Amino acid sequence: MGKSLVVESLSAFYGKQQILYHVSMTMPEHQVTTIIGPSGAGKSTFVRCLNRLHETTPNARMEGSVWLDHQNLYELDPIIVRRKVGMVFQAPNPFPTRTVFENVAAGLRLNGIRNKSIISEQVEKSLQLSSLWDEVKNSLHQPVWNLTRGQQQRLCIARALAIEPSVLILDEPASTLDPLSSLKIEELVEELKSHYTIVLVTHNLQQAARVADLTALFLDGELVEQGSPAELFTRPKDKRTEDYLTGRFG
């Protein structure tokens, strides 16, 4: 299922303002790549380029290429790209007018799947994967506002997983959650990497160190350094990495 994602010389713009400068990196399959860096470093813009969400903002554009399994994502229909590259956002954003079940089923229905048993099967599987099933199996047809924020975020993960993407992007998924819910998401990321290529944006360095197989540091729109967390956190090659990690800026 998971496939590695290769980014070549990616630059991104909002109007005349350049946000990202020639970023090249590889996010290997079945591994967790964490993206760290201060606010405004371009982390979110970077991941939004991976599922071609960046270009839906007025005046936004990008240069460079993103490859998934030897396919240039920018030569595909963006709708197809987003079904291969799933995304979970900073704040939980379940569809407020839909039930728990219908939230998870939304992507399947968009894919034209009408068979009820296939849909319920896939909904259950996705909720199992996001370890939410036991908590919601008796309230599948209840409105989503009865869930806690942590549950809502795991629901959004289930919603993204239901259409079986190859890559799962999580953009600071725990930043608006309490510590316990945050830890649950982290555990979930560990479990999911056997199935998916995972890209996790976080500003929590401990979290990045714990779950990552590969870590990349972004500063002012540039990829400063990447490597295994052990390397990057203990023996940074770049002076700026060291400054950031020791809290001299950011």
Add this chain to the structure above:
Amino acid sequence: MNNMRKHDSDRLFAGTLFLFAVLLILLGLIMVSVMISGSWKSITAFDFSFLSGQIWNPLRHSYGALPFLYGTFVSSLIGLILSTVVGVGTAILLTQFGHIKYVKIATILLDALAAIPSVVYGLWGLFVLVPWLRNTGEPLLKTELGAIPFFNGQIWGVGLLAAGLILGIMMLPTIITVSRKLLDNVPQDLQDGAIALGATRTEKVRMVVLPYSRVGILGAVLLSFGRALGEAIAVTLVIGNSPTISTSLFEPGDSLASVLANQFLEASTHLYLSSLYEIGLVLLIVAVLFHTASKLLIWRVSGRARIL
């Protein structure tokens, strides 16, 4: 001493404001009581048969308001359907598919439309819309949809359909403007959520944008409907001013507000005048009832959806 004076000025100010508020309530009460006393003769003479009576003929002292109630509701309903479909559609186009430059131009034009006095709409209706309906629109409807009783009848040009179309056009700017604001307020992260699942823009509108804003749009639609019920001038120019109840939308009719505007000055007997007062009273009650009902509806729906 200084403190004391400040305190006194506060009381004076609050007292004055209170007086204004009381005056406003009094004014409402006076208005209602004048309407009731003015229509008393008619109320005692006809009882509830005033509302169910189908004949309005002042020469024979026959006063039944049903044709006006019918005309009011049918013309407003036509306007409602037309303006909702076109208005919400336009708002979706402007917010979801529009280019920023054109959206700005469209907004300026729409604001200008809202500022046009209703008599101008009425005149345009009379000189442009009605001839078009008589020569092109209604004959076409009759040949295509003549099997439906609404579109089968003698063609006049003026009539319920003309009034409904004018009302629809007049309701459009409000519905577009309010819907556009509501659609603009749909949180971006919800929309991104739908797009990230691989939704097209159309699918996103159906999945997220419309469900999120439907209660507010319902409110805008009901508000416009309330105003259409009371519109007098534009309606009176194109509805045909005939107190009849007909299934065909091509036939002339009349509305509560329109008959008031038309006949008040020529009411020659006390009973005639009193009956017109009662028409006014009915219009007032219908408007208040409708306003309250729509508020209740919005309140209930929004309570259920926890939105807005």
